[in-house]
Amino acid sequence: MATSASPASSDHDHYSPHLERTIQAVNWTALAAIAVDIYQASTFTWGSQLHGASNLVRFLKLHSNEDVEVVIRVPYAQEEGIDEKEMELSRLAMESEVATMEYVSSHSRVPVPRVIAYNSSSDGGGIGSPYMIVSKAVGTPLCSVWNEMQDEQREVVLRQVVDIILQLSSLRFDRIGAIFKGEGGTDHSPWTILPLTKISSSEIWTIWPAGVDKTFTSAFDYWIAYATCNIERIDRNNFGSVKDYDYVCAWLHRSLIPSLYNTSLDTKGFPINHSDFHSQNILIDDVDTPSPRITAILDWEGTSTAPTTSFAQYPLFIVDHPFWDDDHLLKPRNMRDQATFNRLMREAECRLDPDGGLPLSQAFEASHGVYLFEQLVSFPYWMGGQLFHPFFEHFFGEKETDKEPFSWTYYSTMISGPLKDKADQFKNETIVRREAVEILGEDLVVFKLTRSQFKALSLQNLDKFPSGGEVEKWLDSKYAIE
Known part of the structure; x- marks a missing residue:
């Protein structure tokens, strides 16, 4: 059996160090041999290599009577010291992704790559990494051609996108997860829904913040639990930082949930919601014709069932990026594409159920507020600065240039009223931390200490703090009691 060299790394040195670690960790010859055995190939050749935020992807050409090319994906190798919980979460993430792809492929016409083989264990059964081998779909990423397409071509693509969305909307489960x-499956069905915390570990940058290990049967319960986790995270983390404004905003987010989510849309269950339905994950063929064709939807990692109101949001490639300026050239085009999407969705939904009204279409058309809310709640550190003013303008009519914007009025009212005790607590904690920094130094009193970590550090160094000082008074207060 002929082999090819391991993937070259000299042209990737400016990327994440995870990449080089992954290249060295994986037994690429043994991984290729798995595909060779499945296809009974005589030889193989490594093709191109790609990498994104979380995974390394390589194309493998298998040579026999009929040549085949497959795609091999491995997650980046982690630094040493990763705990067993993280490894288990990573394993479950791949298990869920594989199950989701199989379910969508077998219950719909959505074009999904076929999983040929995978191993979700930490060493991949001797390969050195978890891996997934999937069929290669023809086509080019939509993101590489979307901006050059004519309006008529984009309408053809959007018509197919609407069809895919409606198919995913028909795949419903009885809970969110x-x-x-x-x-956990039954005799009647091998498919089951498990808590999202089983497939995510980070507090901010994943589907679910840490702290809730359950499934949900209500959009209200789901998002209120999510928003409550954010409130608790702000309260708990970054001891002594100025955070009363973030805390007030988190309370506002939670208060808006009952007005945002239409639970009547979930009477038939919760649809499968692709976690990153963006143009880089949509492959398209026949680009140079009047009828471009979607050939595959990629990257089902992190996909879950979701409230229908959350599901009914425009594909991200026709949504203005939060970082764009007001006069960005693509904003008018996105507005046209959203209008086209609305028309196509109404037509398609009416054909499916002429007497059922247009509930999904109406949810999409009213989705901007939900989009702003979910971006802010899900990615507060990243999106906060860019979406804060659009958020308040959408919900309260506030303009950024107003002399007394409603956001400031709301904040002032909350910290002098319902949240006054919490605001006073945060103010006191900044004073306490300041004394601790003066005595112990910033190397010990780091910015990201939680309240419990700060308490433990203070107790370890109690003899260094002055009697009757701010740290000692805080340790004796109700706020130091967890």
């Missing part, structure tokens, strides 16, 4: 096969 991650899709698995086998684990």
